Amino acid sequence: MSHSESGGVRQAQKQRTRRALLDAALGLLEEQSLSSLGLREVTRVVGVAPTAFYRHFRDLGELGVALVQESLSSLHTTVRAVLAEQAGEEERIDHTVAVVERYVREQPAHVRFIARERHGGVRAVRQAIAGELDRFAAEVAAALTSQPVSEGWSDEDVRMLAELYVDRLVMTASAFLDVRDGGDQDTERWRAVARTARRQLHLISVGRRHWRDAVS
Secondary structure, three states, X not given: OOHHHHHHHHHHHHHHHHHHHHHHHHHHOOOOOHHHOOHHHHHHHHOOOHHHHOOXXXXXXXXXXXXXXXXXXXXXXXXXXXXXXXXXXXXXXXXXXXXXXXXXXXXXXXXXXXHHHOOOOOHHHXXXXXXXXXXXXXXXXXXXXXXXXXXXOOHHHHHHHHHHHHHHHHHHHHHHHHHHHOOXXXXXXXXXXXXXXXXXXXXXXXXXXXXXXXXX
């Protein structure tokens, strides 16, 4: 095996171990907070020595930050695509709620991690979540600014509107997760969360159309 080939093998193994550490931590965090998680718990699940952990992360806080980025990046991309659609307001609302619903179905562990750690005891992770949601709000604000109904709005007001949307999406994801964890997925309770989310987003949308008249 050539030097370059052996280097490629080592790099691939390093990536597999890093992935295994992230997956192990996410699994353990189903039942506990990051602040209570032990490094040895994670490495024991992966089957590596505790010292091997430090080849990938400085500490569990850095691992948590990586989980934050992983948990929210795909949702950013998908919601941004929905906002860019040329569909009507009602259709965009339906698509947005469907995106959140699918995200909770497919990534419940990620949703649970964000919901728990958003106000958790690890400062670096709280800051990472706040930063990602701030970036999310900026992306939503950019999409809203391009829509004709935002003509004449100040940047401050558009940003406030974007933060309302992002907050509703996060709370909707948490509500879906609560229903799922209660074993009521695909029941009337699940559908009720979706209906409430659509009504809340519609209420924000109605307020948006009349905001300039209200503050003028």
